[in-house]
Amino acid sequence: MTLKEIRKQARASLAPVKIKMAVIALIYFIFVAGSAILTLFGIGALFTYVFTPCLTMSFTIISINVVRKRPVAISNLGKGFGHFTTCFLLNLLNSLYIALWSLLFVVPGIIRSYAYSMSYFVLADNPKMSQSEVREESIHLMEGNKMRLFYLSLSMLPWLLLGVATGGILLFYALPYCQVVTAQFYETIKAEKAPPVYVPLEEVSA
Numbered sequence: 001m002t003l004k005e006i007r008k009q010a011r012a013s014l015a016p017v018k019i020k021m022a023v024i025a026l027i028y029f030i031f032v033a034g035s036a037i038l039t040l041f042g043i044g045a046l047f048t049y050v051f052t053p054c055l056t057m058s059f060t061i062i063s064i065n066v067v068r069k070r071p072v073a074i075s076n077l078g079k080g081f082g083h084f085t086t087c088f089l090l091n092l093l094n095s096l097y098i099a100l101w102s103l104l105f106v107v108p109g110i111i112r113s114y115a116y117s118m119s120y121f122v123l124a125d126n127p128k129m130s131q132s133e134v135r136e137e138s139i140h141l142m143e144g145n146k147m148r149l150f151y152l153s154l155s156m157l158p159w160l161l162l163g164v165a166t167g168g169i170l171l172f173y174a175l176p177y178c179q180v181v182t183a184q185f186y187e188t189i190k191a192e193k194a195p196p197v198y199v200p201l202e203e204v205s206a
């Protein structure tokens with residue numbers, strides 16, 4: 001699937017639930033932005049490092065549901081908290097490793113951030129995995145796909161800028177759109193990385 005096809009499929013999946021997703025994005029944005037602002041005053045670190053990863057996990061689960069044509073509910077924003085420990089450790093260690101790679105100059109840190117970018121999607125599909133297993137699977141999925149995601153991210157940037165330029169009005173379409181596009185990208189590369197299914201010769205002969 002090309003990047004154009006990924007975006008087209010994501011828009012088609014998002015269309016039936018765009019209003020509900022806008023409300024979900026608004027709630028998500030309020031909590032994440034609020035915790036970021038509080039962190040500037042030294043009192044929001046608890047939200048940033050503890051609750052935000054769980055909310056991000058919830059948003060990821062919801063976006064996967066959109067792509068897979070599953071029911072979407074605002075209450076799904078609480079689903080990520082069922083993976084509290086793994087989300088916390090995953091966010092903490094991913095951030096730490098990216099920071100350490102960034103010490104070697106900025107580019108290695110950026111490359112590593114793309115390598116880890118599918119972590120929450122992997123965890124959503126494999127909730128029993130440890131945070132290290134999730135990270136390794138994300139690295140595996142992103143082998144050969146980092147530049148594809150980079151170009152895909154660039155194509156979504158105008159939507160985010162338009163959302164900001166309209167005073168946030170379009171941001172609550174742009175955020176779900178970008179998340180669902182990324183979920184569709186995850187579905188695509190996961191299918192591409194899946195091992196081929198071999199049919200036994202005797203079954204072919206039969």
